[in-house]
Amino acid sequence: MKTILITGCSSGIGYYCAQQLQKRGYKVIASCRVQEDVDKLNGEGITCVQLDYTDTQSIEKGLQEALVHSGGKLDALFNNGAYGQPGAVEDLPVEALRKQFETNVFGWHHLTQLACKIMRKQGHGRIIQNSSVLGLVTLPYRGAYNASKFALEGLTDTLRLELKGSGVHVSLIEPGPITSKFRDNALQAFLTSGIDIETSAHRENYLAQQRRLESATGPQPFTLGPEAVYKRLVHALESQRPQARYYVTTPTYLFGFLRRILPNSWMDWVLYQFT
Structure with missing residues (x-):
């Protein structure tokens, strides 16, 4: 039985993937930030x-x-827990940017470092990072989130090169809009960011x-359910040759293509339409 630690499992992608991988036969250890959510999942048998x-x-x-639950081994880590901090770069308090990086970059980095030590000793492992289309392109008023995902992509690409030959494989999943509580969490982050809206x-x-x-309107266009991410996650976990990157949703494929062929001025015009 393969073991996997999944972060950010209170809802959305993490919750769905924990459920489905357990059904698939994995020994799943989920994690949540809030104890109430931890108790809820334990009560559901996860x-x-x-x-x-x-x-x-x-x-x-x-x-x-x-590791106590897994018998001391860790076959895979799926870093997933994150949030998006809205706000124009010129208005963004340093503390809000620091909090964004603490959650989306520094915490992931520390957990990944610890997992690497275990996996190197084992001689095998999979590290999958749930990034974003905003790790490929930037959108206005998402500067903090854009920066955190660009940083994650750089760290992950470097880690993949440095782990070559170790038996530990590293992959990025890059979703566009996925059904989750991301918008609710972004609103809360915006309201508590310290940005002075009126001035x-x-x-x-x-x-x-x-x-x-x-x-309370429905999801934005091209939104997919968490099963779209789960499909890529399974490939990253089980393929003998996992991909470095997995695109998920039409916007990721579209923006990934456009950034390769359009000059910056044209690409800026396209991205500004999503303000």
């Missing part, structure tokens, strides 16, 4: 530990608890974005 990316001790303790040059856009995030 082994779950508490792990907060912003807390080094929590990361280390969570991994040790996961900002971007005031009208902020108000429009806030209305969109608060609306």
Whole structure:
């Protein structure tokens, strides 16, 4: 039975993948940031530990608890827990940017380092990072999230090269819009970011974005369910030759193609349409 640690399992992609991989025969150890969500998953029969990316001790303790459940081995790590901090770059408080990186980059990096040590000793393992289409291209008012995912992509590509020949394979999954609580979490991050909306040059856009995030309308175009990510995750876990990158959703394929063929000025025009 292969063991896998999955982070960010309170809802969305992490929750779905934990359920499906357990049905597939994996020994799944899920993790959540909030203890209430940990208790919920344990109550549903999914082994779950508490792990907060912003807390080094929590990361280390969570991994040790996961290893107790897995018998000391770790065949795979799926880094998934993240959030998006909205806001124009010129308005973004340094502390808000720091919090974005603590969760989306530094916490992932620390957990990945710990997993690498285990996998190197084993002589095998899979590390899968759930990135984003915004690790390939940038969109206005997503600067903090764009930067965190660009940083993740750089670290992951480098790690893949450095682990060559070790038996440990590294892959990135790059989804576009996926059904989840991402918009709800982004709204909360925006409201608590410390951005002064009223004095900002971007005031009208902020108000429009806030209305969109608060609306109860359906998902944006081209949104897929978490099963689309799960399909790529299974390939990254089980293929003898896992891919370095897995695109998910039409926008990822489209933007990945356009950034290769369009000059910057044209690409900027395309991306600005998504303001």
